[in-house]
Amino acid sequence: GDDARVTFDIDTPFARNENLADYANRAIEAESMHFDGAAVEIPLDENDEPVEMGDTILTGKDRDVIVGGDFGDTITMGDGDDVTLGDNASLILEHNNPVGVFAPSVEIMLEQHTVTTSTPEVFLGNNDADADDIQDKFENGGVPGVTPETSENGATDTFTDTTDKDWTIQQEVTPGTISQTIDISSGAQVVNFAEGETVLLVSDTWxxxxxxxxxxxxxxxxxxxxxPALEWEWDVNGTTMTATTQPGYYFTVDIPDTPNGDNRYEIRVTALTAGTAVISIGA
Incomplete structure (x- = not known):
């Protein structure tokens, strides 16, 4: 979406279960650079703060890799298993795909007569793996091709996933600021949290x-x-109520038995670490 430095090299696949360093000269590198005076002049507002210049990005069919860059971007992903980084990142790509996300092309290397696949690795689109599996792999250091980069010009991005098959990362968040409102009136919603991100859950049915x-x-x-560990917060007649939940696979949090907002529920949730939760309202 914003400034970038891209180095192209011979686009040759490396084999499965190989050391990336052995094939570093065969990869493509891309870096989303931060805005600075040497790159582009950013207009300032009356308070000498950078004017936000978010991008609107729409992808087409097949597999896409999107880096929004600085400021709040609006990114709509089309068909295919896409990788979307809301803010800045450094990437190592093989066949235009971040290393570790998608399965590399398996080649029989010189003097090699078999390909070992006895321990299948998790790749998006393979072995029924989904975005949550790739997120787990990423958090465990298994995606060497993606390195998020922080920036003082980061902001909350808006993702629209038209296929539910995409891996997204929201790197920049402002603690205490609601990044998005998620309506759970019609049922459970998948919420992908960045570390420290706060979302507002609303429901006019219960x-x-x-x-x-x-x-x-x-x-x-x-x-x-x-x-992930979550902090829950809601207001009742001017009083703020709170609850904290530790990491777990399934749990419930008691909230008011009648709507606490304007004829609807309004619950704020902050993630203490990055992660994903499927959240719904129930009894």
Whole structure:
């Protein structure tokens, strides 16, 4: 989306289960640079603060790799398993794909007569792997081709995933600031948290009726993966209530049994570490 430095080299695949360093001269590198005076002059507002210049990026079919760069970008992903980094990043690419995300082309190298695949590695689009699997792999250091880079001009980005098959990373967040509002009125929603990110959960539907109000809870489900530690917060008649949950695969949080907002529920959730949760309202 913004400034970038790209170095092209011979685009030759390396084999599965090989050391990336052995094939460094066969990879393509790309770096999303931070804005500075030597790169581009950023207009300033009346308070001498940079004027946000977010980009609008729409991808097409097939596999895409998107780096939004500085400021808040609006990124809509099309068909295919895409990789989207909301802010700055350094990438190492093989066949235009970040190393570690997608399966490399398997070649029989010189003097090699077999290819060992007895321990299948998790790759997006292979072995029923999804974005959560790649996020786990990334957090464990298994995606050497993606390195997020912080920037003082970072901001919250807006992602639209049209296929539910994309891996997204939101690197820049402002602690305490709501990055997005997520409506769970119609059912569970997948929330991908950056570390320190706060989202507002809203719902104008809830279990029960005017005669019966069951114990209302927020449900956090990892669906096979661990949900990060979360801080929950909501207001009731001017008083702020809080709860903290530790990492886990499934848990519930007691919230008011009647809407605490303007005829709807309004719950703020902050992730203490990056991760994903499937959140719904239930009883």
């Amino acid at each position: 279990p029960g009726n005017q005669w019966w109000h069951p114990n209302i809870v927020m449900v956090a489900d990892g669906q096979g993966h661990s949900v």
